[in-house]
Amino acid sequence: MRSVVAVTAVMALAGIGPAGWSAASAAAAASNDASDDVTPGVRDRPPATAPSGPGRKGQAPAPDDRTRDGGGPGGRRGGPRGEGGAAAGARDMRARTQQEKWREDHPGDTYRYLDDPEHRLVFATCLDETSHADMARTLARQADQQAATLFDAVPEVEVFIAVATPADVKRAVAGSQTTEGMYEHPRRRIVTSDIGMVLRHEFTHAMHFGHMERLGQPHAMWVQEGLASLYERYELSDDGSIEFLPTARHNVARTVAARRGGTPIASMVAMTPAQFMAASADLYPVARSFMEFLADTGKLRRWYRAYVDGFQEDRTGARAIEVACSAPIAEVEQAWRTWTLARPAFDVTVGRGDRVVGVEVGDATDGAKVERVRRGTAAHRAGIRTGDVIVRIDGAEVRSAREWTAASAGLKAPAVPVVVRRGSERIEFILRWDEQAAAGDRARSVAAVLDRALPASEREASCTSPSARSTWT
Numbered sequence: 001m002r003s004v005v006a007v008t009a010v011m012a013l014a015g016i017g018p019a020g021w022s023a024a025s026a027a028a029a030a031s032n033d034a035s036d037d038v039t040p041g042v043r044d045r046p047p048a049t050a051p052s053g054p055g056r057k058g059q060a061p062a063p064d065d066r067t068r069d070g071g072g073p074g075g076r077r078g079g080p081r082g083e084g085g086a087a088a089g090a091r092d093m094r095a096r097t098q099q100e101k102w103r104e105d106h107p108g109d110t111y112r113y114l115d116d117p118e119h120r121l122v123f124a125t126c127l128d129e130t131s132h133a134d135m136a137r138t139l140a141r142q143a144d145q146q147a148a149t150l151f152d153a154v155p156e157v158e159v160f161i162a163v164a165t166p167a168d169v170k171r172a173v174a175g176s177q178t179t180e181g182m183y184e185h186p187r188r189r190i191v192t193s194d195i196g197m198v199l200r201h202e203f204t205h206a207m208h209f210g211h212m213e214r215l216g217q218p219h220a221m222w223v224q225e226g227l228a229s230l231y232e233r234y235e236l237s238d239d240g241s242i243e244f245l246p247t248a249r250h251n252v253a254r255t256v257a258a259r260r261g262g263t264p265i266a267s268m269v270a271m272t273p274a275q276f277m278a279a280s281a282d283l284y285p286v287a288r289s290f291m292e293f294l295a296d297t298g299k300l301r302r303w304y305r306a307y308v309d310g311f312q313e314d315r316t317g318a319r320a321i322e323v324a325c326s327a328p329i330a331e332v333e334q335a336w337r338t339w340t341l342a343r344p345a346f347d348v349t350v351g352r353g354d355r356v357v358g359v360e361v362g363d364a365t366d367g368a369k370v371e372r373v374r375r376g377t378a379a380h381r382a383g384i385r386t387g388d389v390i391v392r393i394d395g396a397e398v399r400s401a402r403e404w405t406a407a408s409a410g411l412k413a414p415a416v417p418v419v420v421r422r423g424s425e426r427i428e429f430i431l432r433w434d435e436q437a438a439a440g441d442r443a444r445s446v447a448a449v450l451d452r453a454l455p456a457s458e459r460e461a462s463c464t465s466p467s468a469r470s471t472w473t
Contacts, residue, residue: 095122095158095188102162110165119143119154125163127195128424131366131391135163135195139203141236146204150227150304151211159206161190161199163365169193185209193365196399197232197247204228217311221276222268226287230295233406244292246346247406253289256282257340265290265333269316293336299324347409355411355433357418359384361401367391367421368404382429388420 102124103113114132115122119140125132139161147154164172172191173182181192183205190206192199205228212219233245256264264286268276276283294300303324307317314320318329325332358377361368367389373380384390390398394416396407414434420427 092157092188094186095120095160098122098160098162098187098189099124102160106168116140120156120158121161122158123161123163125161126165127163127366128421130424130426131195131421132163134391134397135199135366138195138200142200142203142231143207145236145242146207149301151207152214153210155188155206155210156214157188157210159188159190161203162192163195163199164191164193165365166193166363183209185213194363194400195366196397196403198400200231200233201228204231215308215311217308218315219307219311220269220271220315220317221273222271222283222287223307223317225276225280225284226291229284229288230291232288233403242295244295246292246343247288248346248348248402249285249288250340250343250346251348252282252285253340254343254345256286257289257337263330263333265321265336266318266329269318269321269329289340290336293339294324296339297325346406348405349409354409355413355416355431357408357411357431359390361390361404363401364389367398368401370420378431378433382418382431384418384420384429385422388422388427390418390420391426392419393417 099113099122102111106124110126111124112127112132113122113124114136116136116139121136121139121143123132123136125135127135143154162168162172169181169191170179173179176182180194181190181198181202183190183202185206188206190199190202192202205224208219208224208227229249230244233247235243235245237243264282268283268286271279271283291300294303303317303320306320306323310319310323321329321332325335327335356377358374358379359370360372360374362371363369370379370384370386370388370390373384373386390404392398393404393407394411394413398404398407415430415432418429418431420429
């Protein structure tokens with residue numbers, strides 16, 4: 001099977017063409033110009049000043065240490081590839097200061113402190129050596145692909161990434177709307193307890209904010225969150241081809257696309273950040289879906305380049321949509337609706353015909369932690385134990401309970417491999433169902449009889465998950 005890593009597909013650069021955009025696009029641009037608030041707290045700023053973003057992105061004060069000379073151990077000084085050596089970036093010590101502050105605040109051996117000088121990343125990680133190497137390799141490939149296509153270069157300034165325990169993440173993001181992770185641009189800091197979808201999302205923000213800063217362009221909120229959400233899940237083949245994979249956001253986008261009336265794309269691009277975030281439950285999925293539509297139709301790179309090249313004329317992205325798609329935005333929106341509705345709903349449940357693994361899982365920093373194993377199931381027979389952390393199944397990486405649900409919901413084969421981390425050891429098991437079908441049916445029949453014999457209170461208690469975030473699969 002192809003290995004799953006974080007990467008985006010984009011194509012050749014394209015300049016913005018002359019006139020020809022629709023009245024809907026003009027109205028969107030006019031609305032945007034009137035508010036002049038594409039990104040919170042940002043107007044036109046020189047490239048050396050960071051644009052801010054949603055939530056706490058860009059809003060926390062930056063440490064006043066960006067002009068110190070030298071660097072931390074192992075750090076390569078000098079500009080990133082393709083930028084001719086950025087002196088300002090070489091002197092900026094914000095990420096190193098964050099790393100040292102993390103070390104001071106977290107004494108002991110919970111965290112390891114590493115760096116990737118080529119991609120200008122410094123880490124504090126509670127992962128074991130293998131999980132850290134997998135995570136760092138994924139980020140390096142994502143950085144390389146995004147630098148080569150969308151964002152022109154790896155970050156000019158180093159980024160600090162703390163892969164932290166849930167308790168430390170909770171403390172770090174206190175007061176924000178998130179509980180899983182965030183990127184703060186002034187600090188050049190990502191804090192996350194999830195090295196899967198959450199980290200890929202936030203790392204895309206870091207790459208994108210670096211590009212916005214170099215350009216002096218505060219991009220629209222739907223652009224920021226659409227691109228970051230797009231990178232949450234995808235597959236990169238050894239030959240370099242890319243496929244964006246659906247997430248549960250697709251199901252919401254399908255619901256929105258099926259509604260009669262309304263124009264989510266034309267309206268969305270004209271929204272202020274406050275308006276976008278007020279409707280984020282619908283608009284995050286719509287923004288991702290539209291980016292995926294552009295990528296699937298081979299227009300994502302052309303759209304982004306048209307947006308960047310024509311930013312001063314239209315900050316909404318509406319004109320770039322029409323340039324990339326060679327059609328009025330109303331027609332593009334209808335094409336997106338048709339494309340979205342033609343794709344099946346994303347399977348996040350174990351239904352009739354699916355294989356039941358037989359585990360109850362919760363989040364772990366590097367996978368899905370097994371909290372209970374149901375007796376007589378494929379997992380039990382294979383030897384999976386409570387406390388194991390599932391990191392891969394059937395060739396697909398699993399970096400959280402959410403990713404486990406997606407990976408295990410549609411299993412059909414009679415046998416699939418699953419890899420768990422038990423302590424610091426990686427163990428591969430084979431889940432088998434074919435020879436166990438009859439035994440499984442008998443076990444379920446016995447369980448049903450026993451269930452009916454129990455008082456209602458005991459039946460309810462016996463099915464209650466020990467964790468609010470756990471799920472049976």
